[in-house]
Amino acid sequence: MKIAVIGCTHAGTAAVKTIAAEHPQAEITVYERNDNISFLSCGIALHVGGVVKDPDSLFYSRPQQLAELGVTTRMLHEVVQVDTAAKTLAVRSLETGEEFMDSYDKLVVTTGSWPVVPRMDGISLDNIQLCKNYFHAKEIISRSKEARRVAVIGAGYIGIELAEAFRELGKEVVLLDNMDRVMAKYLDAEFTSLAEEELAGHGIQTALGEMVTGFEGEDGRVRRVMTAGGSYEADLVVLCIGFRPGTDLLKGQIDMLDNGAILVDDYMRTSNPDVLAAGDSCAVRYNPTGKQAYIPLATNAVRMGTLVGKNLLEPLVRYRGTQGTSGIKLFDLNIASTGMTEEAAMAAGIAAAAVTVREASRPEFMPDYEDVLLKLVYESDSGRILGAQVMSKADLTQAANTLSVCIQNRMTAEDLAYADFFFQPHYNHPWNLLNKAGHAAERQRAEAAAEAAPADEAQPKEGVRKTA
Known part of the structure; x- marks a missing residue:
């Protein structure tokens, strides 16, 4: 065969x-x-920022390993x-x-996949870079050494991570996106506003809601990013528009x-x-x-x-689908999301609602703790969980993985409210953060149902006694 x-x-x-x-x-x-396999492109920003010193460590397999399995590898x-x-x-x-x-x-x-490369004036100027593979990683590192001003186009996860990495290297950084919020695909506004404050607090300029229209250069090299609203000087441009x-x-x-x-x-x-x-x-x-x-x-x-x-020859193991679960570390913030944002659910025409829980990462009697923001998005009628987002200086990103499983198994807010989670003061509260989100959603659903009920249904009918 x-x-x-x-x-x-x-x-x-x-x-x-x-x-x-x-x-x-x-x-x-x-x-x-390419001349390599299995490159972890998600580690490019870590290499740019100096966290990962050796880019070769971002490979988890080699052609020689496949050859040892009897595979003919034609690189x-x-x-x-x-x-x-x-x-x-x-x-x-x-x-x-x-x-x-x-x-x-x-x-x-x-x-x-391959990065989206827009057709616009100046796109072929030198020092406009893509960010996908090992070759791109080496080029970005090499060219950033001489760059003072860096423009990152695209404020998704890759763009955010690169903006942080360049800033950590002491570069002047501007982050551009035609959306009016960073990471809008993954997070709702109450989360992205905090992320934008974090970016600004670390000296990263954001130009949001601005469509890039082209590039201008000198001596064949890029010098300015042009947008519908103005222009931004840049010695190096990295495109992170999508794939x-x-x-x-x-x-x-x-x-x-x-x-x-x-x-x-x-x-x-x-x-x-x-x-x-x-x-x-x-x-x-x-x-x-x-x-x-x-x-x-x-x-x-x-x-x-x-x-x-x-399943090469016969159907044996079924794909379970995906929730698009992902996470990112932005300076001191740990952020993760799974499933749909509230905005995405509304855009898809789903009757959805959401609750937001704010609390300490562990009991206040402990010597230290961090603020946590958790949002749960659910289907209004059924209570089925559709998505969630979590943010904190404490690393609670694994909550997104737990909620990913909940979505995959079509669990409801009520299921989440009474799910079994451990309690230990070093880590959480007697009622786990996820339990609390489930309870909050159930209370919200009950209130919405009461408001929607006809007035006569709110009163006991003659001969019928209301019970607790």
């Missing part, structure tokens, strides 16, 4: 290792355009054409230019979303039974809505890649 794998970062590495373990007789060939090889009807690949060596054909019995598509799935090879051959994300079933099978796919090239089932969505995360990729190996 011949298995061809296109792309080998997170999903590809997980798929290859699992296939090799589950099907030791399979003939596995990996085609990868610096680009697949230029796929014919799913004939089950063939056209491949080009990026070192020699040689082209050749290969065939497969099963094809694994783990081609990942698009790298699936052009398969267009017209398998089913995709409009943005090119491959549609897979619960067993990672595409609309072609001999093509499986995983990772950033795919759409995922977003559990809060039950619909397909594009949520490129390394955690999704590793899970999906592993499931490709498990």
